[in-house]
Amino acid sequence: MKKTILFTLLSLFTVAVFSQEIGIQLYSVRNEVKKDLKGTLEKVRTMGIRELEGGDLYGMDVQAYRKLLDGMGYKMVSIGVDYNALTGDLTKTIEQAKALGATYVVCFWIGHNGNEFGMKDVDEAAARFNRAGKILKDAGLDLCYHPHGFEFRPSTSGTLFDDLVAKTNPEYINFELDVYWVKQGCADPVVYLKKYPSRMKMLHLKDREHGTTCNDTGGADEETNVVLGKGDVNIKDVMKAAKKAGVKHYFIEDESTRVMQQVPQSLQYLKSLK
Numbered sequence: 695m696k697k698t699i700l701f702t703l704l705s706l707f708t709v710a711v712f713s714q715e716i717g718i719q720l721y722s723v724r725n726e727v728k729k730d731l732k733g734t735l736e737k738v739r740t741m742g743i744r745e746l747e748g749g750d751l752y753g754m755d756v757q758a759y760r761k762l763l764d765g766m767g768y769k770m771v772s773i774g775v776d777y778n779a780l781t782g783d784l785t786k787t788i789e790q791a792k793a794l795g796a797t798y799v800v801c802f803w804i805g806h807n808g809n810e811f812g813m814k815d816v817d818e819a820a821a822r823f824n825r826a827g828k829i830l831k832d833a834g835l836d837l838c839y840h841p842h843g844f845e846f847r848p849s850t851s852g853t854l855f856d857d858l859v860a861k862t863n864p865e866y867i868n869f870e871l872d873v874y875w876v877k878q879g880c881a882d883p884v885v886y887l888k889k890y891p892s893r894m895k896m897l898h899l900k901d902r903e904h905g906t907t908c909n910d911t912g913g914a915d916e917e918t919n920v921v922l923g924k925g926d927v928n929i930k931d932v933m934k935a936a937k938k939a940g941v942k943h944y945f946i947e948d949e950s951t952r953v954m955q956q957v958p959q960s961l962q963y964l965k966s967l968k
Contacts, residue, residue: 704865714942715944716745716899716961717743717746717747717946718746718747718946719945722946723954735768738957743946743960744768744769745768745943746768747773748942751793760795763794763818765956768923769795772800772943773799773800774800775800775837777819778805780823784794784838787799787830788830792835792899795876796835797834797835798966799830799835800896801837802840802842806844809844809911811847816911819839820862823837824862824863824867827862827865828896830866831844836895837868839868839882840898841855842872842875843876843911843913843914844879846910859893869895870895871894872900873899873927874898874899874901874914874927878906878908878909884931887938887941891940892940894936895941896945897936897944898946899929899932899945899947900948901921901960902914902925903919903923903925916951917950919948921956921959921963932965946960
């Protein structure tokens with residue numbers, strides 16, 4: 695009973711502090727949940743976080759996992775889908791998303807050969823996204839793609855990300871922008887939020903340590919993830935642009951080993967923004 699009251703109060707606090715809810719991508723606590731799933735989720739909940747992005751069942755039955763989340767006052771907003779699964783039968787993905795109460799399905803990586811990523815990969819990805827997005831849309835779900843940096847390589851249209859946007863149908867596929875990975879890909883997330891406001895449905899909030907060198911590989915040292923507002927991603931302007939663009943869901947993703955210490959500080963920073 696006490697926990698239920700606490701979680702309710704925290705939910706009200708979150709809504710009151712932010713003009714939109716701030717959730718967390720559960721990959722952030724991948725190491726902590728291995729040791730104590732329920733305890734970790736309870737700690738995250740006491741931070742005032744209610745919305746989740748995930749998909750891993752941690753060895754649990756999907757109904758049992760949903761019951762656990764519901765009991766803590768969580769809402770699973772989106773789950774992940776593997777890129778290769780987009781060409782096959784999506785029944786299991788649809789069933790799992792609905793069982794967890796999710797409304798979005800997100801692909802986090804376009805498969806490609808080593809560090810070779812070009813227009814051929816964009817064309818293939820666009821075809822997969824358009825096909826799978828229609829199937830998911832017909833099932834009442836929305837598909838998004840989460841870029842990882844290599845998509846911002848130059849092309850005749852600007853970047854390969856620009857080509858991907860142009861080749862995909864907004865009725866079936868939109869985007870979850872990870873602002874760290876856009877920056878790591880040597881681009882500016884604010885530019886893309888302003889350029890494609892109607893296509894940006896969700897956001898990964900993540901900041902990057904000053905002095906980190908960008909690259910087009912889609913890789914980086916996880917320990918360069920710092921408290922929001924302490925890095926070079928320009929989170930303040932990101933939030934302004936995202937709000938103006940009408941981004942629907944925001945998830946903190948902190949991949950560092952300091953996640954449990956940094957997330958509360960990141961939430962405090964977001965609270966300070968006007």
